[in-house]
Amino acid sequence: MTNIFTCSFSRSRRLSPITLALLALTAQAQQQDDSAKPTSVPGGALAPVFVTANPLGDTDLIAPATALYGDELTRRQTNSLGETLNGLPGVSTTTYGPMVGRPIIRGMDGDRIRLLQNGVAAWDASSLSYDHAVPQEPLTVERVEIVRGPAALLYGGNAIGGVVNTIDNRIPREPVKGVDGAVDASYGGANNARAGEAMVEGGNGRFAFHVDAFDRETSKERIPGFAHSDRQRALDGPDADQAYGSIPNSDGRWHGGAVGTSYTWADGYAGLSYNGYEANYGSVAEDDVRLRMHQDHAAFASEVRNLQGPFSQLKFDFGYTDYEHKEIDNGETGTTFRNHGYEARIEARHRKIGPLEGAIGVQISQNTFSALGDEALVPTTQTTNVALFGLEEWNVTDAFKLSAGARYEHVKQDPTAAGNDKFAGVADRDFNAFSASLGALYKLTPAWAVAGNIAYTERAPALYELFANGPHDATGQYLIGNPDAQKEKAVSADLSLRFASGPNKGSIGAFYSRFRNYLTEYNTGRLVDDDDQVVAPGTDDALNEAVYRGVRAEFYGIELDSKWRVYEHGAHKVDVSLVGDYTHARNIDTDQPLPRISPLRATVAVDYGYGPFGARAEMEHAWAQHRVPEDDLPTASYTKLGVMFTYKFHVGTTHWLAYVRGDNLTNQEIRYASSVVRDIAPEGGRSAMVGLRTTF
Template sequence: MNKNPPRTSARALRLSPLSLALVAALAHAQSDNVRPAGNATQAPGGSLAPVFVTANPLGDTDLIAPATALYGDALTRRQTNSLGETLNGLPGVSTTTYGPMVGRPIIRGMDGDRIRILQNGVAAWDASSLSYDHAVPQEPLTIERVEIVRGPAALLYGGNAIGGVVNTIDNRIPREPINGLTGGVDASYGGANDARAGAAQVEGGNGQFAFHVDAFDRETSKERIPGFAHSERQRALDGPDTSEAYGSLPNSDGRWHGGALGGAYTWADGYAGLSYNGYEANYGSVAEDDVRLRMHQDHAAFASEVRNLRGPFSQLKFDVGYTDYEHKEIDNGETSTTFRNHGYEARIEARHRKMGPLEGALGVQLSQNTFSALGDEALVPTTQTTNVALFGLEEWNVTDALKLSAGARYEHVKQQPAATGNGKFASARERDFNAASASLGALYKLTPLWSVAGNAAYTERAPALYELYANGPHDATGQYLIGNPDAQKEKALSSDLSLRFASGPNKGSVGVFYSRFKNYLTEFNTGRLVDDADQLVAPGTDGALNEAVYRGVRAEFYGVELDGKWRVLQKGAHRVDVELGGDYTHARNMDNDQPLPRIAPLRATLAVDYGYGPFGARAQLEHAWGQHRVPENDLPTASYTKLGVLLTYAFRVGATNWLAYLRGDNLTNQDIRYASSVVRDIAPEGGRSVMAGLRTRF
């Protein structure tokens, strides 16, 4: 096993938490005129105000789409090692897991190529949708705001947003003028697995030119777990003579680090700027004791917005990102497979002037990326994917109480596999798809406090490259995957309906959703056990894989989502809020009435939030029922109840704001195995842990 961290690249900034603090202190010593970083519309603490930019290019605050935004203290108290775990538990959102460093968001039971993960509105290419052991190369500590759009309203971002969109937003390209210097530092330590994390940022400007610098570093030892790594059911299958890990999860340690540089020119009616960020990681595969994954990503971006234009369009917005991504799977010190993904995505949105009762925006999106998996265990051929799309959204405020919306998108997708000398991909051929999507939405205010919102959409998704061309071992899932080169477009009719309430600090929403798919592309086990060359082997053979093929079926998803917050006490400086959340997703293959795999069970969360001046306390109880609706060859998961507590204290030292916090997770030391995790029976979530942290803004 190779436990040496990767050598520092000159392209990625690397600082320890102590160095991060020194950077911030030096910047503070030079600063005479400080202000919160980022957008001019600020929430308390310098966080972006709740204007959604992902679901609607018109910048509405009252969205028809079911959407959630995390920023400020709400984001701080949820931040963990991965993007998926940070968002896990929000309405309709669960996570894949492959150890403590790996987690990709799942929305309403859909994952992989059906969920678009964006960075400031455009793709940052990686390999996380291809395999569950591939991390999302984004550090939660550097994110200012996360927007999650669930369901059909996400169609403006393409067919591969058929389940939803997760857009992370930062201020690496400053969008508003900055005068003087400002910045911040976050540092934390968790004793359970010796987890150390830190991030620092500095921003400055003269009112026209602005710059941004940030750096982050995160490292963790092996994760401590409440008992055996393998579940009771899995141990029964392992046999009595198998050596079983206990108390810690083998090969679950890891480290990542990186940073960013950015700058912009700002003026009264817009901005234009560039940024670069680098990211490196080295972490273990919890399914294979001798396998490490080394990852590197470079991402460069240009963004600009011009407002108050003359002519038919009043506002133009440009976003372009280029990514160069690589990761290597190191088996016993030798590189077995190298994954590369590089390409660009460009998006232009133009908001037009009001035409009669209609307000809206039109846009063009272009992208091209080349993905390759090279080595003895290559799963797919080198493939170039090109996407050209037109989209638009229109809104009509019919009355003060009724708002209607209509959106459409048309895209052309081309998949071009290349001859790489690997004979098993010799028959892969070029495929072209034309995909169309359309949606309708309505928001009706029943009273000043109550409203109802509904959406309906028809969406088409072109098959992903691995659904077409896969032909190789996939050790992350224990399968030998075979694509369907004749696969057709995935088509879905989706709808959702929600009842909402908002009155000062009190707010709530309860909603239902339904999606019906034609040609839903999923994996089917053939019943054959094969080796890495797809040759039949006997049961019990070491390294035997389940052969699986991609096939289109009819499928349906439906469920309910609940989210609410109530101020139950406001007396002087004392306040108490009670929060309640929950969700349930039911998903089945309509051709054989079998459950679809990796669907989170019914979940409910109760939290009590107390504040008194600078002091804060929060207790959260989450219960997940057992998931017994699993495919024939899967094992069910047991229920669990997880308790978490967060204590905070805010204070000032001179002109600097500080927040000290102490967070306890899974305090009842439950054996937690997410039904959405492909390694749930060999790698549980972490046991009882306590983390102390300090955050400063100046």
């Protein structure tokens, strides 16, 4: 990651992590009065502890992982979590229009990617359907941690592809004295987004509080040409109406806020928080369909350090979520999705056992998901998960480290017909899933290191893979689950070469995963109506019938991430970064490609910093994706150019950051291969955004 801001300023009190991150973005890059003792936070960096990848707080990670915070997170923030992370090594997005995007890691999406909020689940419906948004506002996120590949197994079988953990400070984890806060406002982008957030924190060194509120409203997404691709327009026929210049029904609004409080002491903290989220946005596949979403989430978190006895540290996280969204067609509610439940996770770090340092834990969750209405896709299902996990590390020498992790979980799926005849007779399913991993890190020199991981992972089928039986208009399918589906099993490995010396760093790695029973949708070739009755081609609202089945599959690819300081003279600094990735995925049984896999991508960026000024130019190129299933359409290559300019200043005791960002300056028609609506809803055209952020 490239930092284009620097920070050095004096504060008379200890600040919370989120405030440190914001102040690092907005502080003047200048020397303070010699009588003041500066607190330096280079580039907006928080402490380098990577909490998601390793509960031991290790800074030399074996796992392939990425953290976004401070200036880098600000530069990437967009309307959805998926788009914010898109383009990081191995990460793409499901994008279903400008408002909706869920991360894809190494070609895997849905219930193979675990989305966490402060380490535990915040239940929603985003893994069930591509048109369901992730109810998180990027403006309120302090830090995002992404763990790729087998090292994510500590979070369960449905982290088989990776983990995305968003971290905020709604439960303050460090002492806060006095009152501080931040205000953020921006306008622009291809959908004229008007966004703002305000946050206030305060405390007396023991008790602390946090309050935040946000609002985002957007217009329709502007695009360079037709909404439908050339190939799709040919299939539509000459008489079909074609949207041009913007995507119909792509506008939306969401807003919400949070309150939290905690008690901190020298060896820990304990606190509570509540946050609410409301959204109303259009479905880009259906002009008359709106989605109205509501989520309430309550959390408790605590950590106690320096304990006596066999365990030196204990960490507890709990979250309860009540989620609902309605799909409204021409003003009438068609389907209501509900998901409510809790997740609790306890991690205990034990004292050294011989050469071993480690942690063990318990995770318990239960949620009830329902889809009610005439077009109910799945039955009301209660899912219960109880898991034990552990991680051990052995520092064999100063240069060589080994790690081993394991997780055992019991999953029970309990469906109920709830008066819907098509789900009558569905039976409970129970699964026992086991996962284990081994990892090693060897430092060749102080600057060079090699890291590798290998894992065996089992994943219990998701409720929709088992029990689906209904129309899924978002993908134009009638989905039929496999109630006899077995566990998904995979062997995965990755190997990387890393370099880090001063401002220069880089890594290049390869990964491979082989699945014994990869659960995927298989089109039967039949066209059916909403009642799964065969209809003739050309029938209005005809759906492709698809069933879930297990196949042998493999994924492999490469990932590159690097940054180099190419010039430094006085206050002038120039960094060049290069990021790239490639994923190849296929059905081994048929040798056919798996759907929605991003092509080879590469991004080169140049960052310039001089005092309070910063500038960044970035060029991303994605090659064409012709490796698609028979019923899919390929995507063309594109080259996207973006720039960003920043200026930092202060007024009295407040610190300010002003920025302007230009995206897709060459007005390219961009269609992500990972998007299910790529042929009807491209990405936004040329746009500019201005923003202003202040901290006090």
